[in-house]
Amino acid sequence: MTAPIVSSRADPQAAVIVVRQRRSVWRRWGLGLSPSGLIGLGTVVFWLLVALLGPMLAPHGVGAIVADDSFAPSSAQFPLGSDYLGRDVLSRILYGARYTVGLALAGALLASTAGTALGLAAAVSGRWIDETMSRLLDALTCIPSKIFALVMVAGFGSSVPLLMLTAALTYLPGAYRIARSLAVNLNVMEYVDVARARGEGRAHIACFEILPNMIHPMLADFGLRFVFVVLLLSGLSFLGLGVQPPAADLGSLVRENISGLAEGSPAIMMPALAIATLTIGVNLLIDSLPGRTKRLSQGALR
Secondary structure (H helix, E strand, O other): OOOOOOOOOOOHHHHHHHHHHHHHHHHHHOOOOOHHHHHHHHHHHHHHHHHHHHHHHOOOOOOOEOOOOOOOOOOOOOOOOEOOOOEEHHHHHHHHHHHHHHHHHHHHHHHHHHHHHHHHHHHHOOHHHHHHHHHHHHHHHOOOHHHHHHHHHHHHOOOHHHHHHHHHHHHHHHHHHHHHHHHHHHHOOHHHHHHHHOOOOHHHHHHHHHHHHHHHHHHHHHHHHHHHHHHHHHHHHHOOOOOOOOOOOHHHHHHHOHHHOOOOOHHHHHHHHHHHHHHHHHHHHHHOOOOOOOOOOHHHOO
8 A cells, every 4th residue: 555645734734844945055056155146147157158159159259340231230140239340249249258358357257356365464563564555555546546546557558467457456455454354353253362372473363363254255255256347347348448449348348339229229228238247247146145245334435
């Protein structure tokens, strides 16, 4: 004889257990994210894949003139139309995403890594080192980010390494202040005093006692830095000071087609929409990170 099947209707407790199991599976596969966080994660993964695989998926070369007319309408051959020179807009977006995502990722990573390292050093070092680094970076903070970027590009010319370095230096002070604030608070905890009593050095305390307990807030701040760098580089490209032709990023695609807003709006709207979805997706993901601390103080952000 086969065992009788227990109906969830007949046993409410069993139904509750099944629902909880399904929720736990959903949370496990969803990384504990909310629905908006999953949307943000999907958007971020999509643009990362576009940045990695876009040039291989592009139907035409980044500078190939393939349409007979400028600002040609959308068609089967050109799904997003053509730009002011008759180049395929879809292909240029697929190529441009690599510069936008790659430069922003590299710049934000440099800013967050250097800011975290300096913040840890300031927290565990003597007061004069802390004061010296803080005042120097405060002086850099006084310069508006756009003005600093314009001065750097005007003085040294526009190139990919310079844009990456400029973005990193622009947002380094903000990352430093947040890292230092977290590290100073953790430096007075009891477990740090125990490590200090064991005779551990400053480097060990910074790397193994303090750093692991500030990873989550710094990851959230890294996401914010990424968004800021995307907007900064897009603004520079819109002014003609970002990635230079024949290469292009999403910001330069908007600038070069601005004259055709009336007749070729997809050539302008699609790159702008790409920038918007990338930044919104990152923000949705950041706001839904499990274990994330309260929103970082606006005074610590640039």
